[in-house]
Amino acid sequence: MNVSVRPSWLAVALTAVGAAAIGYALVRTHTEHRPVWVLVLGLISVVLWAVRSALAKAGLRRAAFVCAVVVVVVGAVVAAPTDGLTVVPAAIGVLVVLGDPRDPLWLGLLVGGVGIALVALGAVPAGTDIPNLLGMMGGMLLAVFAGLSRRQFRVAEEQAVLLRERAVAMKEEASRIAIARDLHDVLAHSLGGLVIQLDAVDALLESGDTDGARSRVVAARGLAADGLAEARRAVATLRDPVAVGAAPVPPAVLRAALDELIAAHRSLGGRAQLGVAGDGVELSAQQTEALQRALQEALSNARKHAPGEPVAAELVWQDDRVRLIVSNPLTAGAGAGASALAASGGRYGLEGMRERFAALPAGGSVLAVAADGRFVLTAEAMLR
Known part of the structure; x- marks a missing residue:
């Protein structure tokens, strides 16, 4: 110009x-x-x-x-x-x-x-x-x-x-990336869970277990409602990120949010445990959301690529950082329904996770590796 x-x-x-x-x-x-x-x-x-x-x-x-x-x-x-x-x-x-x-x-x-x-x-x-x-x-x-x-x-x-x-173009691009990242997080978790529930409903109806099918439908309805609530939170954050991220988040609130994700994973037929090491400190809303989304994505990936396998998650507090480590066994294959769900992935989750942690005020990083027969995801947010 x-x-x-x-x-x-x-x-x-x-x-x-x-x-x-x-x-x-x-x-x-x-x-x-x-x-x-x-x-x-x-x-x-x-x-x-x-x-x-x-x-x-x-x-x-x-x-x-x-x-x-x-x-x-x-x-x-x-x-x-x-x-x-x-x-x-x-x-x-x-x-x-x-x-x-x-x-x-x-x-x-x-x-x-x-x-x-x-x-x-x-x-x-x-x-x-x-x-x-x-x-x-x-x-x-x-x-x-x-x-x-x-x-x-x-x-x-x-x-x-x-x-x-x-600068304007970069800001617009960052906004598009943030929207794409949040849409992926909401859709991958909610719709992925719905696929699992509906597959279970189909199997239960074929076997004549109407009561079990009904309970699965109720769980699917709750999952859809949670997805809508997450979508509203994502929209609110995008519209006014300063207001949403103003108040610090106590470690107990983060632990409760992670426990909810573990419980949701179990309700979908998965097995998972969450351990905590170290003394927690208050985090910013941005850091808290990054850790929540990291566990959410790790659990979604486990349901896609290692259905039924136990997932081990640990939140480690250190002096200058907080680290979330999630691992699950590597599997050679899965059933037809799980394969269809696994095929829906496009590695956008890991990419978005890295972007989210890199954008934290104090910085952060995400590392995903396969070692000793396990897939290990390590996401850490720097505290200072």
């Missing part, structure tokens, strides 16, 4: 006033001993100065650039014969050519150098004394430095705009 370099209406008006003043001075101070061509070229430089401003305002950049170059050449040639009056449009031409970052820098420097040289060349037939010549050349040199400064400012402004746009 290019920062707009079109002049404002005020700048166009001021240019017109300046051109009129210089033109009036040229006509009034033109004496008989000066050639007519000097007046003509001087007026051409003044008129093109105003025309260039109008063309730039209209967005005709190339035409405005050509006008600026002609203004520099013509104004510089007659600068000395006009007692330095046309140095003004020539210097402004140098400034605008050098100040536009869309044009090559070398081209702007070339125009500035040619302008300075033409001022000196035009002073030879006019018989201009050295101090006046140095003053006019100094004005052109100042225009070169002003153009470079203007160019640098516009480049910095453009970079600032790009950085703001990139």
Whole structure:
């Protein structure tokens, strides 16, 4: 994206006033001993100065650039014969050519150098004394430095705009990732559990156990209600994360939330135990949610890939971190229903878990490995 370099209406008006003043001075101070061509070229430089401003305002950049170059050449040639009056449009031409970052820098420097040289060349037939010549050349040199400064400012402004746009894009991307992560967590847990319950209902109905099937349907209904509640919490967190995560969470509340997940896993026919080591401390809501989601995802993965196998979970409190370790045996295969459920995974859970822990205020990490016949997930949140 290019920062707009079109002049404002005020700048166009001021240019017109300046051109009129210089033109009036040229006509009034033109004496008989000066050639007519000097007046003509001087007026051409003044008129093109105003025309260039109008063309730039209209967005005709190339035409405005050509006008600026002609203004520099013509104004510089007659600068000395006009007692330095046309140095003004020539210097402004140098400034605008050098100040536009869309044009090559070398081209702007070339125009500035040619302008300075033409001022000196035009002073030879006019018989201009050295101090006046140095003053006019100094004005052109100042225009070169002003153009470079203007160019640098516009480049910095453009970079600032790009950085703001990139920051907005990154924020939007982070929001999309957060939404995708929370949707996965809710759907993987709730819908995965519903699949297991409905498979059990189907099996019980085939065997004629209507009472058992009814109890499974009731459990499935509760699981669906819990999923809706989780979805509402996820939406509330996304809409106002500051308000949701303001209060610290005691370790007992975290333990209760993890126990609920263990109980839900057992209600779906799984086996799991949760152990706690160390003295707990208060956590932020973000840290608490990350640990809950980690256990939730680990249990969902166990139901998918190791149905019926015991799951061992341990919450380890240390001085500078809290670590959740979840492991289950690796299995060679499972039944048809479990295979269909396992095929629904896309590794988005582990990826989202790593993103969630990496985004914690004090940092965190997630490691998933298969070793000694067991799949071990280790998620840790730094406390400071």
